[in-house]
Amino acid sequence: MEDWKLxxxxxxxxxxxxxxxxxxxxxxxxxxGVKAWFxxxxxxxxxxxxxxxxADIVTAARVRALEIGFHAEHRAERxxxxxxxxxxxxxxxxxxxxxxxxVAGVFLGPASWRRISEVWLDPELEGDVAFEIGVRLVDxxxxxxxxxxxxxxxxxx
Numbered sequence: 001m002e003d004w005k006l007x008x009x010x011x012x013x014x015x016x017x018x019x020x021x022x023x024x025x026x027x028x029x030x031x032x033g034v035k036a037w038f039x040x041x042x043x044x045x046x047x048x049x050x051x052x053x054x055a056d057i058v059t060a061a062r063v064r065a066l067e068i069g070f071h072a073e074h075r076a077e078r079x080x081x082x083x084x085x086x087x088x089x090x091x092x093x094x095x096x097x098x099x100x101x102x103v104a105g106v107f108l109g110p111a112s113w114r115r116i117s118e119v120w121l122d123p124e125l126e127g128d129v130a131f132e133i134g135v136r137l138v139d140x141x142x143x144x145x146x147x148x149x150x151x152x153x154x155x156x157x
Contacts, residue, residue, distance in 0.1 A: 006130050007034045010050055013134025014141075022145050036137065038145065045074045046083060046148065048140050050133050053119070057108055061121045067108055068136050069117020070144050077112035084114040087147055094143035102140075116144065 011027045011034045018025050023038035033051030037044040050068045058065035072083035087094070088104055095102070098116075107113035117140075123129065 006125055006133075007032070007050070009130035010034045010134045010137070011036075013131055014048075014137055017135060017138045018141055022141065022149075034137075036141065038149075045079075046070070046072050048137055048144075049117075050137050053108055058119055058121070061119075063122055066120040066123045066125075066133070067115075067117050068120070068133060069102065069115055069140050070148075071107065071117070072114040073107075073110075074113075080112060080114040083148070084116070087116060087144060090147040090150075093147055097139060097143040116140070 037047040101118035
């Protein structure tokens with residue numbers, strides 16, 4: 001399956017399974033991934049994402065990896081650190097839902113960004129994988145969004 005079609009399907013799964021009580025959901029599909037966020041329609045610095053990452057970045061992969069989870073991509077590193085620290089303080093709330101696969105730390109890319117996400121090494125991107133990816137991304141939404149929105153984020157959403 002072409003990545004574009006895969007992530008269109010992931011976006012549909014997210015739209016269909018994200019809880020409506022968290023606010024207005026926005027989904028942006030790209031060739032190599034999908035982003036989801038709540039609130040303002042413009043892309044947000046804090047969002048949920050499933051994306052293909054090359055083996056040049058995730059060196060444990062032979063060809064590519066799939067990252068699924070939450071990103072804080074504020075311009076200022078201190079703002080990203082504050083988001084991650086706030087979520088880390090509530091880890092006992094979200095860890096049981098996400099499991100040990102969820103890694104909290106530096107982003108896989110720009111070092112000033114932060115993440116709570118997991119990486120699937122060299123995934124097979126055929127069959128029901130769009131459903132699996134979408135449902136897992138919504139697991140992150142369900143686990144982190146109530147904690148994330150409990151206290152205002154630095155620099156707004």
